[in-house]
Amino acid sequence: MRKGTLIGKGMTAEVYEWGNRQALKLYYDGIPKEWITYEAEIGQVVHHAGVPAPAVYEQLEVDGRNGLLYERISGQSLSASMISDPERVMHNGEVFARLHASIHRSKTDKLPRQKDRLAQFIEQSASFLGERVHPLLTVLEGLPEGEYICHGDLHPDNVLQSDGQLTAIDWMDANRGDPLCDVARTSMIFLSPFLAMPPISISPAYSHQLNNAYLTEYCRITGASLTDIDRWRLPVAAARLRERVPYEQEWLLAYIDEQLQALK
Known part of the structure; x- marks a missing residue:
């Protein structure tokens, strides 16, 4: 699957649409993979605890960059x-x-x-x-x-x-x-x-x-x-x-x- 439209950008990553219901957080070069693993673990803990946080899915590599799949929340900040x-x-x-x-x-x-x-x-x-x-x-x-x-x-x-x-x-x-x-x-x-x-x-x-x-x-x-x-x-x-x-x-x-x- 290819990444979709760019929907956000921050200091460590860009966020793209991924399929119909997910978002791909694609990290910039130089962001340590252990940081991404930590983010995934933290995200899973808080989501499973029942707080209003997006679900966290798998880690993957896209276009040579490390990424993390999230539940996509459609809406504005x-x-x-x-x-x-x-x-x-x-x-x-x-x-x-x-x-x-x-x-x-x-x-x-x-x-x-x-x-x-x-x-x-x-x-x-x-x-x-x-x-x-x-x-x-x-x-x-x-x-x-x-x-x-x-x-x-x-x-x-x-x-x-x-x-x-x-x-x-x-x-x-x-x-x-x-x-x-x-x-x-x-x-x-x-x-x-x-x-x-x-x-x-x-x-x-x-x-x-x-x-x-x-x-x-x-x-x-x-x-x-x-x-x-x-x-x-x-x-x-x-x-x-x-x-x-x-x-x-x-x-x-x-x-x-x-x-x-x-x-x-």
């Missing part, structure tokens, strides 16, 4: 919906929260531990953090454990809409832990002055409205408190530094310094 109908900011925040809460109802012991990953990411950010690393790891150590499935990088460009249903994609950062850590990361993405949701360009007022609607609805559904979500923001911000989002490091470091000072 939630970020595209935000562009086309910016007046529905409250609605978009609420449906996003409901999706996130539905993910967090499932448990597993087959994903990496959340706090282990955060500690690793903080240590990988040492070139930015310097002497802040140790106090940040101490803060992280005092936060809750958990066995709930967390996406690890849920934002509107990682959510597809099809026939009124939302599906989360891109599960490479999935972990098991406290759902409120996952919520804190999404909230920090919304609040970033350098929001990384291409091709969307939104105002700070919009992003704050989106964040407020998201947090309000998530807390309403789950009974979570904003205070408990806020406890995760400091290690989440420190771990995010390793991603080197353009221009964001200065904002993150200022936030980290402010929070560390408040703890003294």
